[in-house]
Amino acid sequence: MTITLPAGDGKPGLHFRSLHRERYDFAALIAANPELAEYVRHNEHGIETVDFHNPAAVKALNRALLMHHYGVLFWDIPPGYLCPPVPGRADYLHHAADLLAKSNKGTIPKRATVLDIGVGANCIYPIVGRHVYGWRFVGSDIDADALRMARLIVDANPQLKSGLKLRQQTDAANVFDGIIKRDDRFDLTICNPPFHGSAAEADAAARRKVANLTGQRMANVELNFGGRHHELWCEGGEEYFLATMARQSVRYGHQVAWFSSLVSKVDNVRGLLRELEMCNAKRVITLDMAQGNKISRVVAWTFLDKEAMAEWRDERWDA
Structure with a gap:
């Protein structure tokens, strides 16, 4: 069964639980991270902003x-690595929390x-x-x-030290295998897969993005949000990655409540839905996330039937 859920509370913009629904409070943000001050400027409307074309x-x-919203004491990334926008990433988790709540008598699981x-x-x-839900995490990367x-x-961050384990994926052909x-029992898996099928495709997308931000076309571009090749592209692109994820998820259907x-x-949504139908997923849900004029999509699926999900809930969650 395939279901589409509306974005957030039905209103445009970020999820209603998001800490980022209002304009950035730059005074508070600069107080948390003084280095931000040198990048803040006023746009043509007199509104404070930053140059989103500038990776720094x-x-x-x-x-x-x-630091301001989530209590981080230290955070950094090496040059060239992906620096994804926080509000959009937070939205994924808020919608995922709603998904878990629907399987837990309307209550977001605390554990x-x-x-x-x-x-x-x-x-x-x-x-x-x-920070927001108190969930525990395992993070994998190649x-x-x-x-x-x-x-x-x-x-450097006590809340992570007590709640995040890291595992390395040693085989690029695998998603869940080896991890x-x-x-293990996971209530949820999350993923932001590589978008592109080649370095050339990723480069072309970067050029379009810079042109949209600046109105200029450039021969050489530096990605404002960065990204190493494995973060931006893989052989076969997003479609192949998602198909691999779907097929491998079958083997772990009794160990995971919801994949997403x-x-x-x-x-690629349509392709993933077809793949999951062939994999005999019991339930598939498409979540539309509204962020301004942009709609992002999350596909979630489970191999637990209604009875098995109830047993999972009673064993692991709080309802």
């Missing part, structure tokens, strides 16, 4: 948001354990999820350097 400005803003596929050097999902940076973030252990992934392209 984006990084300073992210650090300020994480959920989440697997973050591709935690990256930034650890943003675990940071947000630990990049040893990213995991070393993630370890520094974990060690989910025999005794962001999906950037509408056509």
